[in-house]
Amino acid sequence: MAFSRVFSDPPSKSIFKTFAIMLLSILASLYFLHCLTERCGTCMPTERRDAGPAEGFYAMKLKDFGSVRRKRLLQKRTSTRPLVMRHHSLHQSVSAEDLPEIEADKRMFLSRVKLSNSLNVDLETGGSYFDTGKLSSLGEGSKKLPQAIIIGVKKGGTRALLEFLRVHPDIRAVGAEPHFFDRNYENGLDWYRDLMPKTLEGQITMEKTPSYFVTREAPSRIYAMSRDTKLIVVVRDPVTRAISDYTQTLSKKPDIPTFESLTFKNRTTGLIDTSWSAIQIGIYAKHLDNWLQFFPMSQILFVSGERLISDPAGELGRVQDFLGLKRIITDKHFYFNQTKGFPCLKKAEGSSKPHCLGKTKGRTHPNIDPEIVQRLRDFYKPFNMKFYQMTGRKFGWDD
Numbered sequence: 318m319a320f321s322r323v324f325s326d327p328p329s330k331s332i333f334k335t336f337a338i339m340l341l342s343i344l345a346s347l348y349f350l351h352c353l354t355e356r357c358g359t360c361m362p363t364e365r366r367d368a369g370p371a372e373g374f375y376a377m378k379l380k381d382f383g384s385v386r387r388k389r390l391l392q393k394r395t396s397t398r399p400l401v402m403r404h405h406s407l408h409q410s411v412s413a414e415d416l417p418e419i420e421a422d423k424r425m426f427l428s429r430v431k432l433s434n435s436l437n438v439d440l441e442t443g444g445s446y447f448d449t450g451k452l453s454s455l456g457e458g459s460k461k462l463p464q465a466i467i468i469g470v471k472k473g474g475t476r477a478l479l480e481f482l483r484v485h486p487d488i489r490a491v492g493a494e495p496h497f498f499d500r501n502y503e504n505g506l507d508w509y510r511d512l513m514p515k516t517l518e519g520q521i522t523m524e525k526t527p528s529y530f531v532t533r534e535a536p537s538r539i540y541a542m543s544r545d546t547k548l549i550v551v552v553r554d555p556v557t558r559a560i561s562d563y564t565q566t567l568s569k570k571p572d573i574p575t576f577e578s579l580t581f582k583n584r585t586t587g588l589i590d591t592s593w594s595a596i597q598i599g600i601y602a603k604h605l606d607n608w609l610q611f612f613p614m615s616q617i618l619f620v621s622g623e624r625l626i627s628d629p630a631g632e633l634g635r636v637q638d639f640l641g642l643k644r645i646i647t648d649k650h651f652y653f654n655q656t657k658g659f660p661c662l663k664k665a666e667g668s669s670k671p672h673c674l675g676k677t678k679g680r681t682h683p684n685i686d687p688e689i690v691q692r693l694r695d696f697y698k699p700f701n702m703k704f705y706q707m708t709g710r711k712f713g714w715d716d
């Protein structure tokens with residue numbers, strides 16, 4: 318009897334013990350969460366908003382440090398995501414290039430966008446990811462509608478621009494192309510907002526969908542969302558752009574007719590088929606007219622696709638100015654990769670490794686008969702002249 322009293326607890330005592338253990342575990346988890354939000358441990362300097370002129374320089378430095386830190390903080394919190402999520406096959410199976418351009422399988426597309434954004438995977442390059450769900454549980458930042466959008470043009474260099482911009486600590490961008498203002502508008506703004514990554518105060522939310530530039534309804538729809546939206550268009554020599562567009566289609570459907578036969582309505586008369594999208598997209602002046610019905614020129618920035626390759630830092634400087642951001646992305650961020658034949662990032666967003674765009678960017682183009690190329694140059698010339706006049710910039714496609 319005495320033995321059993323010493324070695325076996327009465328039921329109430331054992332319940333108390335279990336309860337005490339549970340309480341301790343809850344307290345330990347709470348403390349762990351608390352530390353995750355960095356409210357314990359080190360004390361970091363924070364941004365000062367009230368710096369007077371004499372403190373300007375230091376305030377600026379502090380601001381840069383603050384914004385860099387903000388982004389690092391956001392990225393750090395995602396780095397516990399299982400590495401399997403970065404597995405190459407995942408990126409391959411959801412490659413943005415694989416998203417059907419015209420006859421999109423909507424359900425598949427939406428699930429891809431969702432997957433991309435839940436991981437913040439850049440579907441094209443697989444370069445970075447961001448666990449928005451995790452942040453939401455910590456209550457950091459909030460999803461906002463984009464304040465700036467790269468609206469075009471297809472094959473202009475839009476992916477390169479977005480990837481480069483993502484290096485900036487004050488830019489947060491969705492990796493996949495949401496196609497909201499063309500294919501998914503009926504889903505509503507809440508759906509669109511939900512695709513966006515979380516941002517902290519002062520950060521700019523961005524997305525890119527190159528087909529917006531040629532979508533008739535896109536200007537009015539974006540205007541309805543916010544008349545202050547900043548628009549960026551990466552333009553490229555329309556002839557090279559058309560060939561690049563064709564090369565992409567050919568890579569997916571090797572049986573399509575030749576570039577030559579698609580270019581002409583009638584080969585003997587030399588009449589160009591302007592209904593072919595590869596040709597149509599390059600008539601920039603016509604599409605721009607549509608945008609100018611809703612947005613002033615001052616709200617649209619034109620980036621040269623050619624200079625984005627020959628002088629990425631120069632073009633990025635213009636974009637950062639346009640977005641009202643400090644020029645943080647400079648020459649130091651790029652190197653020219655001889656094998657790729659393009660500029661690449663020394664360090665991609667959220668990584669310490671060099672990063673080039675994927676193999677679907679910078680494809681080898683098929684050889685096109687120089688006569689046909691010349692015919693296309695003649696066709697585009699008046700439209701290009703008009704476009705130079707409208708934008709006040711000579712892009713040098715006809716020199």
Ligand SMILES: Nc1ncnc2c1ncn2[C@@H]1O[C@H](COP(=O)(O)OS(=O)(=O)O)[C@@H](OP(=O)(O)O)[C@H]1O
Binds near residue numbers: 477527625660674677
């Ligand atoms: N740094 C860097 N690396 C690789 N590729 C680069 C880069 N900068 C610009 N480009 C050019 O981007 C072209 C693809 O344009 P987009 O990204 O707008 O294409 S898409 O519309 O999103 O499919 C792609 O076109 P192609 O060369 O025809 O493949 C490239 O020429």
